[in-house]
Amino acid sequence: KNQVEQSPQSLIILEGKNCTLQCNYTVSPFSNLRWYKQDTGRGPVSLTIMTFSENTKSNGRYTATLDADTKQSSLHITASQLSDSASYICVVSAATGTASKLTFGTGTRLQVTL
Amino acid sequence: NAGVMQNPRHLVRRRGQEARLRCSPMKGHSHVYWYRQLPEEGLKFMVYLQKENIIDESGMPKERFSAEFPKEGPSILRIQQVVRGDSAAYFCASSPNKPNTGELFFGEGSRLTVL
Numbered sequence: 001k002n003q004v005e006q007s008p009q010s011l012i013i014l015e016g017k018n019c020t021l022q023c024n025y026t027v028s029p030f031s032n033l034r035w036y037k038q039d040t041g042r043g044p045v046s047l048t049i050m051t052f053s054e055n056t057k058s059n060g061r062y063t064a065t066l067d068a069d070t071k072q073s074s075l076h077i078t079a080s081q082l083s084d085s086a087s088y089i090c091v092v093s094a095a096t097g098t099a100s101k102l103t104f105g106t107g108t109r110l111q112v113t114l
Numbered sequence: 115n116a117g118v119m120q121n122p123r124h125l126v127r128r129r130g131q132e133a134r135l136r137c138s139p140m141k142g143h144s145h146v147y148w149y150r151q152l153p154e155e156g157l158k159f160m161v162y163l164q165k166e167n168i169i170d171e172s173g174m175p176k177e178r179f180s181a182e183f184p185k186e187g188p189s190i191l192r193i194q195q196v197v198r199g200d201s202a203a204y205f206c207a208s209s210p211n212k213p214n215t216g217e218l219f220f221g222e223g224s225r226l227t228v229l
Contacts, residue, residue: 034217043118043205043220044157089156102218104149106156 002027004092004105012111017080021108023073023090031095035064035075038087038107047075047088080112116141118208118221119188126227133193133200135224139208146189147218148181149205157205163189196228 004025013019025033032051036044048057048064050073057064061084063076077084087107094101119138127133139146144165149157159173163183174181178196183189193200203225207218 036220041223043207043222045220046217049217102159104157104159 002092002094002101002103004090004103006088006090006105006108008108009106010109010111012113013080015080015082015112015114018076018078019080019110021075021077021088021090021110023075023092023105025071025073025090025092025103027071027092027094027101027103029095030068030071031093033064033066033073034091034093035062035073036089036091038089040086044089077110080110082112082114085110085112118206118219120204120206120221120224122224123222124225124227126229127196128229129197130195133196133226135191135193135204135206135226136188137191137206137208137221138188139206140210140219143208143210143219145209145211146183147207147209148189148191149207151203151205151223153202160191160204193226196226198228201226201228 007022032049034049035047037047038044047062048059050057050066052068061078066073087109089107090105092103118140121136146163148160150160151157161174161181162170166185178194180192203223205220205223207220209218
């Protein structure tokens with residue numbers, strides 16, 4: 001069964017600090033992995049999409065890594081800001097099939113405080 | 115270029131009534147997806163449509179739920195005879211290509227509350 005597990009479930013950090021969110025998956029065959037940011041009461045917004053051959057991809061203060069051998073991904077946030085407070089969702093796509101083959105993690109809820 | 119538009123943003127229904135949620139995809143997108151999100155839980159796939167066709171409805175409950183994406187107009191998710199367990203946020207997403215090849219663009223969601 002395809003699964004995506006994220007850790008930690010929730011995280012509180014001080015403004016300006018760095019943090020790393022983890023995503024482990026068992027989706028097969030693998031196509032790509034996406035990280036989304038979902039603000040409270042809003043729809044998810046894409047941060048990065050990573051394919052099998054990509055190890056690292058950055059989007060501003062967000063850097064995602066992918067290890068296809070261990071089936072792990074991480075999202076590193078540098079110099080956190082209050083606006084980074086949100087849920088971060090890892091989504092893994094299988095190489096075949098339709099939308100049902102997008103497996104969503106339950107997200108990591110990040111709170112950045114003063 | 116407007117994003118994915120969903121309405122209503124909030125909907126309150128009494129048990130037994132019908133709920134209709136609408137989704138207009140981004141311009142040029144012909145693939146539409148509906149997801150349900152319960153409080154404190156992740157997004158759960160419901161149905162994938164491509165203009166006038168249901169491609170994958172493996173996530174749809176067998177009864178009371180239906181979806182359509184007509185040639186003209188928005189996609190509609192219809193829930194008949196709502197029950198309290200239907201209370202959730204319903205998100206629509208669209209893409210220009212098949213879902214496993216590119217990015218999904220999400221709307222802001224429709225929050226259904228069943229009294």
